[in-house]
Amino acid sequence: MNDFRRVLKYLSPYRKEAIMATILLALVVVTDLSIPRLVQVIIDQGVAAGDMPLIIRTSLLMIGASVLSATFMVGNTIFAVRASKGFEADLRESLFKKIQTFSFGNLDDFTTGQLLTRLTSDINQIHMIVLMGLRMFTRAPLMFIGSVSIMFATNSQLASIMFVLLPLTIVLVAIFVRIVQPLFTKVQERLEYMNQVLQENLSGIRVVKSFVRRDHENQKFEGANVELYGTSLRVTQLLSVFFPIIMALLNLGTVAIIYYGGLQVFEGTASVGQIMAFINYLFSTMFPILMLSMMAGQVSAATASSRRIMQILDSEPEVQDKPDAIALDEMKGRVVFEDVAFSYRDDGGDPVLTDVSFTAEPGETVAILGSTGSGKSSLINLIPRFYDVSGGRVTIDGVDVRDLRMDDLRRHVGISLQEAVLFSGTIRDNIRYGLPDASDEEVIAAAKAAQAHEFITGFPEGYDTMVGQRGVNLSGGQKQRVAIARALLVRPTILILDDSTSAVDVETEALIEEALEELMKDRTSFVIAQRISTVLKADKIIVLDDGQVAAEGNHDTLMETSPIYREIYESQLGDGGEVQ
Numbered sequence: 001m002n003d004f005r006r007v008l009k010y011l012s013p014y015r016k017e018a019i020m021a022t023i024l025l026a027l028v029v030v031t032d033l034s035i036p037r038l039v040q041v042i043i044d045q046g047v048a049a050g051d052m053p054l055i056i057r058t059s060l061l062m063i064g065a066s067v068l069s070a071t072f073m074v075g076n077t078i079f080a081v082r083a084s085k086g087f088e089a090d091l092r093e094s095l096f097k098k099i100q101t102f103s104f105g106n107l108d109d110f111t112t113g114q115l116l117t118r119l120t121s122d123i124n125q126i127h128m129i130v131l132m133g134l135r136m137f138t139r140a141p142l143m144f145i146g147s148v149s150i151m152f153a154t155n156s157q158l159a160s161i162m163f164v165l166l167p168l169t170i171v172l173v174a175i176f177v178r179i180v181q182p183l184f185t186k187v188q189e190r191l192e193y194m195n196q197v198l199q200e201n202l203s204g205i206r207v208v209k210s211f212v213r214r215d216h217e218n219q220k221f222e223g224a225n226v227e228l229y230g231t232s233l234r235v236t237q238l239l240s241v242f243f244p245i246i247m248a249l250l251n252l253g254t255v256a257i258i259y260y261g262g263l264q265v266f267e268g269t270a271s272v273g274q275i276m277a278f279i280n281y282l283f284s285t286m287f288p289i290l291m292l293s294m295m296a297g298q299v300s301a302a303t304a305s306s307r308r309i310m311q312i313l314d315s316e317p318e319v320q321d322k323p324d325a326i327a328l329d330e331m332k333g334r335v336v337f338e339d340v341a342f343s344y345r346d347d348g349g350d351p352v353l354t355d356v357s358f359t360a361e362p363g364e365t366v367a368i369l370g371s372t373g374s375g376k377s378s379l380i381n382l383i384p385r386f387y388d389v390s391g392g393r394v395t396i397d398g399v400d401v402r403d404l405r406m407d408d409l410r411r412h413v414g415i416s417l418q419e420a421v422l423f424s425g426t427i428r429d430n431i432r433y434g435l436p437d438a439s440d441e442e443v444i445a446a447a448k449a450a451q452a453h454e455f456i457t458g459f460p461e462g463y464d465t466m467v468g469q470r471g472v473n474l475s476g477g478q479k480q481r482v483a484i485a486r487a488l489l490v491r492p493t494i495l496i497l498d499d500s501t502s503a504v505d506v507e508t509e510a511l512i513e514e515a516l517e518e519l520m521k522d523r524t525s526f527v528i529a530q531r532i533s534t535v536l537k538a539d540k541i542i543v544l545d546d547g548q549v550a551a552e553g554n555h556d557t558l559m560e561t562s563p564i565y566r567e568i569y570e571s572q573l574g575d576g577g578e579v580q
């Protein structure tokens with residue numbers, strides 16, 4: 001409930017609209033409540049006395065009241081929709097913007113499916129309740145109080161039927177709400193799980209196919225789907241039992257009013273018109289109760305949704321600028337790791353890196369070599385502060401990266417991540433993603449250096465070729481080369497290539513290296529590679545073993561001093577197999 005209230009703060013820019021909607025709603029109630037009273041007048045004073053002009057006058061009043069009520073209702077809807085849609089859009093925007101501030105560590109906490117569900121269905125859920133609230137919330141209690149008071153004011157004896165009817169209804173509603181509330185929450189949770197299953201399946205559908213796991217995936221989906229279906233069904237079933245019961249109660253009430261009212265009419269203590277009006281008011285007392293009990297389930301779903309949304313909005317980006325972060329215009333590119341320790345979990349967890357120390361001078365190419373899982377990607381992620389070190393420090397030009405302004409830092413770092421992700425759009429737009437105003441010449445130069453120009457111009461539409469979602473119409477190696485071009489285009493002082501040529505053949509890889517040598521003369525580059533052929537010419541090779549620097553030096557010294565390095569070399573290139 002608390003979270004829900006906090007989410008409702010996003011309604012405050014629309015206070016005016018919300019207040020207008022509420023006022024109009026109150027006016028609807030006033031006009032609606034007058035109608036049964038007019039019916040009573042028509043019957044008791046018009047029909048009974050045969051007063052035709054009074055009947056016509058009152059009927060006209062009734063029509064007037066209905067038109068007025070309809071007009072107020074339309075006005076209410078206009079303002080309510082304006083407020084709730086604005087609220088929804090604002091909330092979604094802040095959620096989206098919040099997610100953009102997330103660092104890698106925050107992103108590790110949520111799956112894409114979870115984020116998607118929260119951005120769409122959870123927000124929609126809350127929007128629904130806000131809209132319903134603005135259209136019903138005040139209406140229901142006002143209508144209820146109004147009807148009951150009028151009933152007692154008109155004929156308190158007859159109105160005492162409510163003493164039986166109301167407690168019964170309230171008990172029923174309470175039972176219903178208790179049962180249905182957790183179910184609404186569950187529906188939302190199941191929906192989230194279902195979205196997660198869907199998202200994973202759809203992004204991994206090629207893997208599913210290649211491992212012939214269709215049946216397994218179908219089962220997983222069916223499980224999630226059946227659960228969602230089952231819970232939703234129970235909610236609907238409960239509703240469909242609940243409504244007839246309330247309706248039956250209402251009809252019993254009507255019968256009671258007609259019976260006791262009839263007796264009173266015979267005795268002369270009540271009029272037929274009163275009884276008609278009473279039946280009307282009875283409906284307008286029960287209707288709000290029904291509406292509110294319907295809303296109760298929705299409110300609990302919205303509360304659950306609010307909790308999930310606040311969970312995101314409350315997440316502090318793990319990596320943030322310090323208040324007095326240093327702006328950085330020029331960077332030379334001297335990168336120093338000083339006794340760096342790192343683990344993914346704050347609570348210590350398994351250390352991924354321990355005691356890592358080395359220096360990369362400006363213009364040097366540092367190769368990082370090591371078996372899979374040895375911590376290579378983790379190490380380079382510390383340079384642009386995708387994660388922060390747990391111990392020691394990483395400095396650039398002598399300044400701790402944690403003291404630099406993050407945007408400045410990252411502007412100087414060009415990175416091609418291990419998994420080349422392209423956005424849907426043209427190849428050109430993908431290459432100039434980091435520098436949207438780059439000229440065509442710059443784009444082509446970057447593509448040429450990444451050995452991508454040739455295959456790009458091979459496409460009928462060249463640089464304007466559309467890349468499908470996640471770049472499905474490019475091969476793995478082509479994607480990697482576009483990603484390298486994207487990193488090169490920003491003319492970074494520090495270039496990081498994380499296994500960026502793993503899907504490129506040795507020959508092309510050598511060409512890329514050659515081009516890089518020229519391009520990166522005064523810049524610092526970090527190259528992660530599995531193939532030793534890639535690292536032979538590096539100024540410095542760091543051999544990582546289980547998160548520790550096992551050896552450091554250039555190829556020649558390592559061949560002499562490091563048994564691990566010699567082993568890798570021999571296993572990959574055989575004895576004396578020199579690769580240029």
Ligand SMILES: Nc1ncnc2c1ncn2[C@@H]1O[C@H](COP(=O)(O)OP(=O)(O)OP(=O)(O)O)[C@@H](O)[C@H]1O
Nearest residue numbers: 108344352370371372373374375376377378379418
């Ligand atoms: N986001 C993460 N959260 C938690 N642990 C992680 C995360 N990423 C990597 N790890 C763990 O950190 C260790 C080092 O992983 P890292 O990705 O740095 O290895 P790597 O040397 O780059 O391997 P590869 O050659 O396969 O890319 C592994 O044990 C891995 O399980």
Ligand SMILES: [Mg+2]
Nearest residue numbers: 376377378418
């Ligand atoms: Mg890696």
